[in-house]
Amino acid sequence: MxxxxxxxxxxxxxxxxxxxxxxxxxxxxxxxxxxxxxxxxxxxxxxxxxxxxxxxxxxxxxxxxxxxxxxxxxxxxxxxxxxxxxxxxxxxxxxxxxxxxxxxxxxxxxxxxxxxxxxxxxxxxxxxxxxxxxxxxxxxxxxxxxxxxxxxxxxxxxxxxxxxxxxxxxxxxxxxxxxxxxxxxxxxxxxxxxxxxxxxxxxxxxxxxxxxxxxxxxxxxxxxxxxxxxxxxxxxxxxxxxxxxxxxxxxxxxxxxxxxxxxxxxxxxxxxxxxxxxxxxxxxxxxxxxxxxxxxxxxxxxxxxxxxxxxSATLPGRFERRVIGGRTAVLDGAHNPMKLAALVATLQEVHPGARFPWVLAFKQDKDLDAALHVVAPAASVVVATEFCSTGGDHPAGTSVPAELVAAAAADRGIATAVEGNPVLAVRRAAQEADEAVPVVVSGSFHLLAAVHGATVPQ
The missing domain is CATH 3.40.1190.10 (Mur-like, catalytic domain)
Known part of the structure; x- marks a missing residue:
């Protein structure tokens, strides 16, 4: 045609x-x-x-x-x-x-x-x-x-x-x-x-x-x-x-x-x-x-x-399943409450009753409190990180300091850790939870870009 x-x-x-x-x-x-x-x-x-x-x-x-x-x-x-x-x-x-x-x-x-x-x-x-x-x-x-x-x-x-x-x-x-x-x-x-x-x-x-x-x-x-x-x-x-x-x-x-x-x-x-x-x-x-x-x-x-x-539809960074350090990870660019709520709902449907180790980083224009309010019911731990490279073929810009992300998570009663290197943050999150559930990486496409090179398709 x-x-x-x-x-x-x-x-x-x-x-x-x-x-x-x-x-x-x-x-x-x-x-x-x-x-x-x-x-x-x-x-x-x-x-x-x-x-x-x-x-x-x-x-x-x-x-x-x-x-x-x-x-x-x-x-x-x-x-x-x-x-x-x-x-x-x-x-x-x-x-x-x-x-x-x-x-x-x-x-x-x-x-x-x-x-x-x-x-x-x-x-x-x-x-x-x-x-x-x-x-x-x-x-x-x-x-x-x-x-x-x-x-x-x-x-x-x-x-x-x-x-x-x-x-x-x-x-x-x-x-x-x-x-x-x-x-x-x-x-x-x-x-x-x-x-x-x-x-x-x-x-x-x-x-x-x-x-x-x-x-x-x-x-x-x-x-x-x-x-x-x-x-x-x-x-x-x-x-x-x-x-x-x-x-x-x-x-x-x-x-x-x-x-x-x-x-x-x-x-x-x-x-x-x-x-x-x-x-x-x-x-x-x-x-x-x-x-x-x-x-x-x-x-x-x-x-x-x-x-x-x-x-046949495929799209990077939308519930994208990858493997890092032998552990399954879900990479999703969700960065606002509306998108994070959809991600949480999907995780709970795929893994009913589970809580997930979560790696988070955000650009500076995001509402941390609103984002963590959505993530809190589904997170077993939040490892806060930052954009520390220009991965993903574009400048990363400026991320919220990891300490502020961790503080916002702690205010919601979530166990937290801080790791400035995104790849190490994923590995640290993997140590914090049951191997039966994936590590979730979200908050910014820049964060996904920073960890992608260390992952392979599932």
Missing amino acids: STGTADLSPPAGAASSQAALDRVRRYLYEELGPQRGPAGTGLTRPRALLGALGNPQDRFRAVHVAGTAGKGSVSTFVAGLLRAHGFRVGAHLSPHVHSVLERFQLDGRPASAELVDAELDRIRPAVEVVEQAGHGRPSFFEVTNAVAFGLFADRVDYGVVETGLGGLLDSTNTISRADKLAVVTPIGLDHQDLLGATVGEIAAQKAGILPFAGRAVVARQGSAEAADALSAEAARRSCALRWVDLGPPAVQTWTGPGGTALRLRGQPPLSLGLTGRHQAGNAHLALRAVEALAARDGWALDADAVWLGLR
Whole structure:
């Protein structure tokens, strides 16, 4: 069914993948440098950058995904379902966990380093033009958006694009095609310093991706305040909303050691490639989004393709089972109360009645008390650590001091320890609990990146 015709192979005579990846890293982390110039300009700068590149963001059919929890999983399920139906698909995901190439998915795999390097060669002059025009230096995220859009333009049948932060002023919101399908996942409190103090204010930011006179598929919200904000903005934009229930009775699910299965009313169970009750809701939302695309674009859902698309979904850092020092570990990037609650629920379903040794580290913008409130009932011990490397192919930034994380855990009555080295923290946690349960590593994708090199797949 693919209509894309452009070649996605690396350019002829390209240098080795490692040399190309080194150039990509050097430009994004060193040569590009920090964002400079006027702040608070909204989408002016990313629009200028993409305009200088021929507006690649509007040269593919886009599915634009925003929300607080589940964006990456929903995007992955949507892309998998579309691929299983025979389409050529791009997916732009963030953040990456282990390699920057994870941000640029082509047909279910990270784009090659050579392709990304070649795209950056095309983008570099435009970055300079935008800065010289007085718009300021484009940010890392704006440039990676440009890379993804350039790779997708005129090459893929559908591009699935995850917002980075919020929606209204997120640089992915430069997509302006009238046929963009917006998808909104559950909304909760996160990034309150940037998006708003209340769920309603945050939802209004997320609603900024709704297309004018277009369509959106939206998760039924747990907060009336969030639902009202989405409805109000949809009405203002004349955007038709389809609300999707993520739980019973519409969605029945169960999770065990073998993974998660989803049953929709009147249909046989579907095995999911991602684990957790919340992933069943994410899969249902993705399925309804793809159903909307099929109805709009004149093709039909196929039961076998639906089974394959949901079963084949994989995503780093989402209940990712690894082995470190002979001990099973679950690596999960959950970093706010909403995501941590989903992780706790999944752990308790897979290991009923167990408590877990937990390794935690957080970025400095997180609410430690709220996070530890969620973790406390499921943790046997918390080993607090920090980001002590630039693992994961990106700078780690600044983490909360391990002593503060430990103090917040102790305030909740949890046994604690402090170990500044993340790999040693995992090994220390493994010594503190029954071998029948895994060590849980969460709080930040940066933490997952720091321990990943010492682990192997289970």
